[in-house]
Amino acid sequence: ALAFFDVETPFLLPAMMIAGILGGMAWAAIPAFLRTRCNTNEILTSLMLVYIGILILSFLIHGPWKAPDSYNFPESRLFHDAALVPILLEGTRLHIGWLIALAIAFAGWVLISRHIIGFQVKVIGGAPLAARFAGFKENTIVWLTLMISGGTAGLAGTIEVAGPIGQIVPVISPGYGFTAIIVAFVGRLHPIGVIFSGTLMSLTYLGGDALQIEMNLPNAVTGVFQGMLLFFLLATDILIKYRVVFGKLQVVPSQVVR
Known part of the structure; x- marks a missing residue:
């Protein structure tokens, strides 16, 4: 150009x-x-x-x-x-x-x-x-x-x-490359899912701009919301795949096979 x-x-x-x-x-x-x-x-x-x-x-x-x-x-x-x-x-x-x-x-x-x-x-x-x-x-x-x-x-x-x-x-870019990591995980690492997650992330940018204008909030609000979204999403995956058990750890002695 x-x-x-x-x-x-x-x-x-x-x-x-x-x-x-x-x-x-x-x-x-x-x-x-x-x-x-x-x-x-x-x-x-x-x-x-x-x-x-x-x-x-x-x-x-x-x-x-x-x-x-x-x-x-x-x-x-x-x-x-x-x-x-x-x-x-x-x-x-x-x-x-x-x-x-x-x-x-x-x-x-x-x-x-x-x-x-x-x-x-x-x-x-x-x-x-x-x-x-x-x-x-x-x-x-x-x-x-x-x-x-x-x-x-x-x-x-x-x-x-x-x-x-x-x-x-x-x-x-205000950080689109790093936001793409969140977009990929929120979209469940699926090419079609990232369309919807990308739309959601774009709304967070627009909402962050509106919060700065209307409520005088800092620009970091957008990053905080995106980080919390990724954190709770990954935490949900962990809780679904693994079961949290409270109690003392029981050590089972190994047996030597002869």
Whole structure:
């Protein structure tokens, strides 16, 4: 959008989305390489890369990508209409990215529930030893899942800046990446369930903004509510799977078999 700032073409937005997907895949290749080559935890490496990405974005938005007429504010130029996602309902912020998210969620459900790759992902994630015994290629599945995840994340970032924001700023997301962890667990780790849990989390953000305006409550209320929601959900799972017994622990002596 910035490189072709003066170009009015309908191919600009699709090119931006493709670039976002490729950029997300390239970024996800870092934890994938570290996981398959160095056996590092992909969750930790991807979380640490978040801070590196924020610093890189801050450098670019304060330097090469900074708008010449921004009056010393760290922001890029406003995108042209050709670089903005179409709005579905006039007068609202609902744009075509919502339909893209639904399509990706449905495709994820088909991949996980109706394809052999999804079965391999479940087995490798739940029983790695059984996956090795069955001959599943763990490294291939790790690369595939991280490439898909990185591509969709890059597409989401492209739609975010090409949507209501309409430009690149230092803080694009108020914490959507970390909230996605809560969305996944509340949605019961199901591609269709995350649609409803994501809608619920978006309502908490809107409700948090309303509480700040109407009741002068701090912004941390949203994070507290989301954290409590995840805590009680996981606590419920534990209480369902395990039975709490009060009393003294009885130690049964082991018998040596001769």
